[in-house]
Amino acid sequence: MNYIEPVREFVVENFLFGDSGRLSEDTSFLKSGVLDSTGVLELIGYLEEAFGITVEDDEVIPENLDSLRNVSNFVESKLNGK
Amino acid sequence: MCGISGILNLRREAPPVDPDSVLRMLAILMHRGPDQSGVYLDDRIGLGHNRLSIIDLSAGIQPISNEDDSLWIIYNGEVFNYLELRDELIERGHGFKTSTDTEVILHLYEESGADCLGRLNGQFAFAIWDSRKRELFLARDRVGIRPLFYTVHDNRLLFASEIKSLFVVDGVPREIDPIALDQVFTFWTTLGGRTAFKGIYELPPGHFLRVSKGKTSVRRYWDIPFCAKAEQYDLSENDVRERLAELILDSVRIRLRADVPVGAYVSGGLDSSGITALVKNNFNNRLRTFGIEFEDRAFDESEYQQHIVSFLKTEHTAIRATNDQIGASFPDVVWHCEKPLLRTSPVPLFLLSGEVRNSGFKVILTGEGADEVFGGYNIFRESKVRRFWARQPDSRWRPLLIGKLYPYIFKDKRLKGMVQSFFAAGLEDVGEPLYSHLLRWQNTSKTKGFFSEDLKSSVGGYSGYDEVRSSLPERFSSWDDLAKAQYLEMTIFMSNYLLSSQGDRVAMAHSIEIRLPFLDFRIIEFMARVPSIMKIPVLLEKHILKKVFKDILPERIINRPKMPYRAPIVRSLFNERNGKTPEMLSERRIRETGLFDPARVGRLVSKMQSVRNAGEVDNMAVAGIVSCQIMHEQFIEDFPLRPAKPLSPALIIDRRERTLSASLRGKR
Numbered sequence: 245m246n247y248i249e250p251v252r253e254f255v256v257e258n259f260l261f262g263d264s265g266r267l268s269e270d271t272s273f274l275k276s277g278v279l280d281s282t283g284v285l286e287l288i289g290y291l292e293e294a295f296g297i298t299v300e301d302d303e304v305i306p307e308n309l310d311s312l313r314n315v316s317n318f319v320e321s322k323l324n325g326k
Numbered sequence: 327m328c329g330i331s332g333i334l335n336l337r338r339e340a341p342p343v344d345p346d347s348v349l350r351m352l353a354i355l356m357h358r359g360p361d362q363s364g365v366y367l368d369d370r371i372g373l374g375h376n377r378l379s380i381i382d383l384s385a386g387i388q389p390i391s392n393e394d395d396s397l398w399i400i401y402n403g404e405v406f407n408y409l410e411l412r413d414e415l416i417e418r419g420h421g422f423k424t425s426t427d428t429e430v431i432l433h434l435y436e437e438s439g440a441d442c443l444g445r446l447n448g449q450f451a452f453a454i455w456d457s458r459k460r461e462l463f464l465a466r467d468r469v470g471i472r473p474l475f476y477t478v479h480d481n482r483l484l485f486a487s488e489i490k491s492l493f494v495v496d497g498v499p500r501e502i503d504p505i506a507l508d509q510v511f512t513f514w515t516t517l518g519g520r521t522a523f524k525g526i527y528e529l530p531p532g533h534f535l536r537v538s539k540g541k542t543s544v545r546r547y548w549d550i551p552f553c554a555k556a557e558q559y560d561l562s563e564n565d566v567r568e569r570l571a572e573l574i575l576d577s578v579r580i581r582l583r584a585d586v587p588v589g590a591y592v593s594g595g596l597d598s599s600g601i602t603a604l605v606k607n608n609f610n611n612r613l614r615t616f617g618i619e620f621e622d623r624a625f626d627e628s629e630y631q632q633h634i635v636s637f638l639k640t641e642h643t644a645i646r647a648t649n650d651q652i653g654a655s656f657p658d659v660v661w662h663c664e665k666p667l668l669r670t671s672p673v674p675l676f677l678l679s680g681e682v683r684n685s686g687f688k689v690i691l692t693g694e695g696a697d698e699v700f701g702g703y704n705i706f707r708e709s710k711v712r713r714f715w716a717r718q719p720d721s722r723w724r725p726l727l728i729g730k731l732y733p734y735i736f737k738d739k740r741l742k743g744m745v746q747s748f749f750a751a752g753l754e755d756v757g758e759p760l761y762s763h764l765l766r767w768q769n770t771s772k773t774k775g776f777f778s779e780d781l782k783s784s785v786g787g788y789s790g791y792d793e794v795r796s797s798l799p800e801r802f803s804s805w806d807d808l809a810k811a812q813y814l815e816m817t818i819f820m821s822n823y824l825l826s827s828q829g830d831r832v833a834m835a836h837s838i839e840i841r842l843p844f845l846d847f848r849i850i851e852f853m854a855r856v857p858s859i860m861k862i863p864v865l866l867e868k869h870i871l872k873k874v875f876k877d878i879l880p881e882r883i884i885n886r887p888k889m890p891y892r893a894p895i896v897r898s899l900f901n902e903r904n905g906k907t908p909e910m911l912s913e914r915r916i917r918e919t920g921l922f923d924p925a926r927v928g929r930l931v932s933k934m935q936s937v938r939n940a941g942e943v944d945n946m947a948v949a950g951i952v953s954c955q956i957m958h959e960q961f962i963e964d965f966p967l968r969p970a971k972p973l974s975p976a977l978i979i980d981r982r983e984r985t986l987s988a989s990l991r992g993k994r
Contacts, residue, residue, distance in 0.1 A: 257929060258929075258933055260775070261775065261776070261925075261926035261927075261929040261930055262925055262926050262929055263775060263926070272747075274744065274747035274748055274750070275747065275750065275751055277751070277768065277769065277772055280748065280769070280941050280942055280943060281738075281741055281744075281748060281941070281942075282939055282940070282941030282942065282944075283941050284741060284744055285738060285740070285741070285939075286937070286941075288740070299740075301739060301740050302743070304740045304741065304742075304743050304744060305743040305744065306743075306744065306746075306747050309744075310747060
């Protein structure tokens with residue numbers, strides 16, 4: 245299942261303050277500056293609350309969190325019990 | 327320290343300057359000089375001075391003239407080597423009426439014109455009027471410790487210590503400059519002579535302005551003398567340390583020259599501790615010190631402050647800066663700073679100067695400038711690490727060095743795996759002149775996402791980065807990396823933001839004069855030529871300064887981790903007792919000023935009210951937007967054109983012939 249849309253909505257609302265134009269599915273949050281260090285923590289908090297998952301310390305890496313697509317794949321794999 | 331103001335007719339035939347305007351210009355600057363006021367008028371010019379009496383308390387009222395009354399000076403500042411200069415001038419036959427440093431400058435100018443500036447060791451902004459040649463000379467100190475603004479309106483040149491003084495002159499337009507906002511929301515400050523207001527200019531540090539024969543010219547007389555590696559000093563570290571120790575001691579010594587007591591700010595950091603130790607050990611055993619304690623523990627340094635105070639045994643007063651007070655005083659601080667603020671850091675310093683005033687002091691030594699001159703800031707080490715990492719971009723461990731610089735950002739261990747990504751942008755672009763600062767500026771620029779469409783289109787395609795690049799000195803590219811970073815930090819951040827909003831303005835708000843020993847020009851010039859390896863060997867910041875202070879400060883102060891001075895933003899601006907913030911951020915007010923996007927600001931406000939810890943950019947956006955809104959209300963909408971209390975100067979020198987003869991004619 246695709247989790248891109250709810251995450252996009254969260255990111256646009258909380259970090260882009262409504263400006264959705266700049267965010268594609270593969271835009272790197274960190275390279276483009278959408279998220280800073282506090283933002284990453286906020287994102288983790290949102291994912292844990294919205295999807296009932298636990299993000300382990302060693303899962304906090306760009307491959308899991310640094311774009312809409314990466315986040316969606318990460319959430320999917322957590323929910324599928326991998 | 328003093329306030330100056332003036333109006334010069336650029337056309338000979340214009341009617342003499344109306345004294346009322348000059349008095350109004352002075353009235354609004356009373357906080358800079360509450361002790362005495364003086365005015366000079368002739369057919370071309372009106373000069374005004376508000377005095378904060380520090381040297382020659384009884385006889386030093388200004389304006390002051392030379393022996394034959396042809397030259398007149400109004401002056402804000404101190405020239406600390408004035409005693410030595412005075413002796414030389416007396417030997418050369420000059421006659422003095424006072425024992426002020428002000429008069430010394432006047433006679434030096436009499437002798438050598440603009441060349442006098444190279445002899446002055448101090449902090450100053452002054453105007454000299456040559457009534458015979460009809461020439462006006464304005465000058466500002468090398469790094470901009472004292473302010474000076476000017477505008478040309480209605481064929482007159484107006485100048486003053488603060489922008490508010492220009493605005494009380496009838497007809498001077500008050501309009502926010504969109505380019506200035508783009509600059510502030512990128513660099514924390516305006517660039518190169520621009521102010522937040524259209525048509526109002528700042529005389530840049532290290533420059534003078536001359537009006538002569540109808541022509542106005544602005545010229546630079548000094549720049550920081552960084553040089554290529556090959557031209558740096560070939561001295562041993564020990565030699566450098568010894569020379570530096572001499573210079574710092576002498577710099578402190580001459581900055582204690584005053585006819586009133588001098589105190590010191592102590593933060594708990596290395597720089598202010600060093601100065602305080604030097605004063606206590608060599609010059610004043612009963613030194614009064616002042617510092618700030620933060621209610622908000624995350625920002626507090628009082629443990630270190632208490633440590634140095636008990637080590638040195640000074641008589642210390644600490645004010646407690648609560649989040650409430652910081653929020654409540656923010657509007658007053660905006661009024662004094664006259665530009666949008668992306669931080670609340672100036673506010674506790676404003677509160678502190680109030681306490682200093684209440685304690686009966688007028689003069690304070692502070693440690694500002696050391697981080698710039700000696701390489702103390704994290705941005706210098708960050709740049710070093712990133713360049714090191716850029717040589718092997720795929721390295722897993724090189725970027726981890728950055729985590730060491732910012733323990734307070736990365737104290738959440740979960741972020742360890744992401745450090746690289748935060749600092750990777752533009753990593754390999756090492757040829758970029760702005761390399762050291764671009765990441766910070768790009769980060770800050772995210773706050774511009776809140777600009778309204780109108781503001782964005784007014785800014786258009788303007789690029790602040792291009793402006794900075796094109797204003798760099800010719801030989802910039804020949805300097806080493808640290809020198810380049812220091813130059814950017816000193817000329818942009820230090821001169822245009824720190825010394826003003828966190829320095830002169832918030833101290834002068836309570837009539838306090840600050841003196842900055844680390845910005846003695848001899849120290850700046852010396853350190854500019856010291857090899858970078860002595861400033862930051864590997865990642866050890868302010869290495870040579872620590873060596874100088876090693877024997878007079880406790881080890882805990884020398885080796886404490888670098889903690890940047892900051893004040894809480896969201897927690898102080900968004901609290902129940904602060905009604906100003908919600909008012910300024912309300913949709914109605916946002917639409918009224920038209921500077922910001924109402925929907926986005928609305929989302930920011932919701933987020934700030936619910937989030938536990940706001941991020942860096944969000945914090946800057948909140949402070950920037952609130953201060954802009956306040957500035958608009960104070961300077962554009964509700965500006966006080968007429969003073970609450972009219973000013974009665976103690977000294978009026980009126981040499982207006984035409985007015986006198988006109989009134990005589992009227993009497994017949």
